Amino acid sequence: MKIKWGILGAGSISKDFCYAVKALPQDEHEVVAIASSSVDRALDFARKHGIQQSYSYDDMAKDNDIDVVYIGTWHTSHVSLSKQMLNAGKHVLCDKPMCFNVDQVKEVFQVAKENKKFFMEGIWSRTFPVYQKIKEEIKGGNIGDVQLLTATQCVPLGDHPVWRGYPGFGMLFMIGIYPIQLANWIYENKKPTSITAVGSIGKYGVDDDCCIILSYDNGAKASLSFSGKGHSLSPVAVFGTKGCITIPNYLWCPTEATLPSGNITYPLKPEDPSVYTYPNGMGMGYEANEVRRCILEDVVYIGTWHTNHVFLSKLMLNAGKHVLCEKPMCLNVDQVKEVFQVAKENKKLFMEAVWSRAFPIYQIIQDELKSGGVGNVQLVTATFCVPASDHPVWKEYPGFGMLLIIGIYPIQFANWIYGNMKPKSITAVGSLGKNGILHCIPDSFWCPTEVTMPSGKVKNPLEPKDSSVYKYPNSMGLRFEADEVRRCVVQG
C-alpha cells in the first residue's frame, strides 16, 4: 500500500529527503506535494523533483489527499507546523529538533493524541541497520553489561554562513542531540543519576561545544561530546564487561561498525550521491520506511461473537489493518481459506487468537519435546470441561456448541504436540445435549502457568497478582498473545 507524502520547507534537508523517498519502491511511497513559505521556492522545488502540487503551508494543510508530511523547515517553526498539520489530520515526521523544551514536546504529542495521528521526531539514526544490529548485539549479551559509552560528534557548523548566531542554532540542537539520544538508545532510556556538563558559548552567542558525563545507578557511564568547531569525525565506542562495539564515523547515520564477531557494513546505494547535501542523506529512506511501517501497521483485535468473525476480519483486512481475531475465527474450512486469501491479498497479518500457544509454558513444553526430554510422544490426553453449555445467552445460539467454544483447545494442543502431523484416523463420539459436564481444572491447560516435566515442575506465574478485574481464568496472559502479534507484525 502506498503512502502519500507532503514536504514542508523547500531547503536542503527536504531535498535530501525527497531524493531518498524517490529511491524507495513507488508502490510504497509517493511525494505528492511540496509547501514553502515562498511560492517561487515551492514551484521551483516541484518542477525540479516532478512533484504535482506546490503549496503554501495552509494549502498543504487543506489537501486531504496527503497521508503524512515531512517537516524540513528550520526548527524554529517545527512546533507550530507540527500542530497545524496534526490538526489537519495528517501524520507527521518532523526533522530534529522537534522543539526546544519539554513543555513543547508534551504539547505536540497531546495534539497528535487528540487527532489520533502518528508523530515522529526525525531521529533517523535509529532507523539505520547499524543501530538495530548494535541493539541486538547488546541484548544478546555479546558484550556483557555495558559499562561505558563514548560518543563524539564534530561537524564544523559553528561558522555556518546563514545559521550562525541564530537563536536555537547552537550546537546542542544542531548536533549534540545525536550523542545524547545514542546514550538513551544504548542504556534503554534509563535515567542518569547525575549529569555533568561543560560547554562554551561562542562568538555568535550560541553554544559552540560541550562535554557531558552521564552516570547511571549501576556505575555505568556515558562520555558524550560535540563541537561545531572541530574537524568532522564522529566516532562511538560501547564498552561492555565482555567486549566492545565501535562505530568509526557518522555517529548519527552510520553504515559500518565493528562487533566482537567482526565488521559489519550496510552500504547505502544511491543512484548518485552528489545530489545529497548531507552525509548519508540517502539513509533518510530508512526513516521514511519506518514511518510507513508505523502508520500502516495498525492491528485490530476482534472480540465479538464468532458469528461475526468472518465478516469483521475481511472488513478490517480490506481496510489495511492487521487482525487478531478471537477463536473460533470461523465455522468451517472454506471460511478459513477465504479469510487467509483476503489477508494475503492485502499483505496483512491475520492471526486466530489461540492464545494458548503464546504462553511461555507452551514454549517450554515444545523445547522439552525437541530436546528429547520425554522421548517419542506416544499419547496426549487433554480434557477441557467448563460449564459453558448452560450459558444464559449463548445456550441456544447456532455456532455456540462446545466444539467451537472449548473443544478447539484440546484439538490445537494435539496439533501443537505432534507438530501439525495429520492423524491417520479420527474417531469421535459426542452428544447434542442440553448440558455440559461441570468440572473446572484449576490450572487450565489452554492457558497454563505450570507444567510438570521429567526434570521437575516449572512455574510461570502471571502478573498482575490481582486477577479480580478479569472475567476469564488467566486472562492476564492475553498479553502474551498481544506480544506475539506485535512480534509478527514488526518482523514482517
Ligand SMILES: NC(=O)C1=CN([C@@H]2O[C@H](COP(=O)(O)OP(=O)(O)OC[C@H]3O[C@@H](n4cnc5c(N)ncnc54)[C@H](OP(=O)(O)O)[C@@H]3O)[C@@H](O)[C@H]2O)C=CC1
Ligand atoms: N537529519 C539530519 O541529519 C539533518 C537535519 N537537519 C534539520 O533540518 C532542518 C532544516 O535544515 P536545512 O534544510 O539544512 O536548512 P535550510 O537553511 O536549507 O532551510 C530549510 C527551510 O527552512 C525554512 N527557513 C529558512 N530560513 C528560515 C528562517 N529564517 N526562519 C524560519 N524558517 C526558515 C525554509 O522553508 P521554506 O522553504 O518553507 O521557506 C527553508 O527552505 C533543521 O531543523 C535542521 O536541524 C538539517 C541537516 C541534517
Ligand SMILES: O=C1OC[C@@H](O)[C@H](O)[C@H]1O
Ligand atoms: O542534523 C544534523 O546532523 C548532521 C549535520 O551535518 C547537520 O548539519 C545537522 O543539522
